[in-house]
Amino acid sequence: MSLVLIGAPVRNRAWVLPRHIAGIIKQGNEVEFQTCYIVNDCKDQTEEILQQQGFHYIKRDWGLSQTRSEKRGHYSYHHLAQLRNTLLEKFLATDCEYLFSCDTDIIIPEGSLKKLMTHDKDIVSMVIRNHPTVMAHNVMKDFSHMPQIPYGLISCQFTGAVYLIKRKVIEAGVRYAYHSWGEDAPFCLQARQKGFQLFCDTTLQPIHAYAPGIDLVAKVTK
Numbered sequence: 001m002s003l004v005l006i007g008a009p010v011r012n013r014a015w016v017l018p019r020h021i022a023g024i025i026k027q028g029n030e031v032e033f034q035t036c037y038i039v040n041d042c043k044d045q046t047e048e049i050l051q052q053q054g055f056h057y058i059k060r061d062w063g064l065s066q067t068r069s070e071k072r073g074h075y076s077y078h079h080l081a082q083l084r085n086t087l088l089e090k091f092l093a094t095d096c097e098y099l100f101s102c103d104t105d106i107i108i109p110e111g112s113l114k115k116l117m118t119h120d121k122d123i124v125s126m127v128i129r130n131h132p133t134v135m136a137h138n139v140m141k142d143f144s145h146m147p148q149i150p151y152g153l154i155s156c157q158f159t160g161a162v163y164l165i166k167r168k169v170i171e172a173g174v175r176y177a178y179h180s181w182g183e184d185a186p187f188c189l190q191a192r193q194k195g196f197q198l199f200c201d202t203t204l205q206p207i208h209a210y211a212p213g214i215d216l217v218a219k220v221t222k
Contacts, residue, residue, distance in 0.1 A: 002117060004164075005096040007036040009083035010057075010104045014044040016209045021053050023107040023206070030114040033100070036090045038083045060086060081176040081183040088170050099165045106162050107207040115204060116164040119153060122196040123188070125163035126204035129216040137218055138162070139200045151222040153201050157192065160184030162206060169196050 006024055010017070027033065037057040039047055050057045060083060084101070091099045100113060106128060116124050127149060130136045136145045140158040160182065172194050177186035188198060208216040 002032070002097045003095065004031055004033040004098045004100050004113065004117075005036060005091045005094055006033050006100045006102060007038065007087050007090075008101055008103050009038040009040060009080060009087070010046055010050075011040050011042050012044045012046060013104045014046050014049055015212050016105050016107075017046060017049045019107045019207075019209065020102075020104045021049070021055065023109070024102070025053075026110040027108070027113040030111060031117065033113075034094065034096060036087060037104070038086055040079075040083060058086075058090070077180075077183050078178045081178055081186075084176040084183060084187075088175065091167075091170060097167050099167070099170065100163075101165065102162045105209045107209065108162065109204065109206060112204045112206065113164070116201060119199065119201065121164075121199045122166050122169055123159070123163060123191055124153075124199040124201060125156075125159040125161070126206050127200050127202040127218040127220065128161055128206060128208040129218045130161075130208070132210055132214055132216060135219065139202075149202050149218065149220040151202055151220045153199055153203075156198050156200050158185055158188040159198055159200050160188070161208075169194075172196070 035055040037050060037055060038060055039057045040060045041062060112126060128138050130138060137149055138159055138161045139146055139156040141156055169191055174187060174190045176183040179185040202220045205218045210216050
């Protein structure tokens, strides 16, 4: 059985983290995994929740004023890139064959990680809706959001938030960096430049807990 490292940066997500963790634990019936979350500048019970569930984490605190906001979108893309690259280095120190990068406001369906693995793609994501009022998802083609999301396994130019990455992609030197679209964009661009292909399985539509009381689900066309 292939071993997967699951992780993401996390800050002040105690309000949703138990739901995220429950979704991850359900994957253990079919997938062998380890965890590594990058906790940074938390002021809530995020650490305690990870400890209680036995999820491994490391701390990367800057203590800077711009990292302390709890509001969505107040993360610095520069800092997020550094945090995600820390996760990549931790991954390379393991013998895992895949990295499953899954943001902590996403609750994945049972069996969904195994389905991603069966596709045997370099990079493959699930589909999420990014915003409650703007029809934008985590897949892009021709450098813009797709107006309609087909149902099935589709190729894409950019993705993020909840995706499975083969070890060879990270070993090839693909890394995160600053971009106005977010730190996932340079990662995907570098991957494509190095000849790796990106896909999204739109049959897998996890919950995106955008904020307390706001659960988003992707809109796809069957």
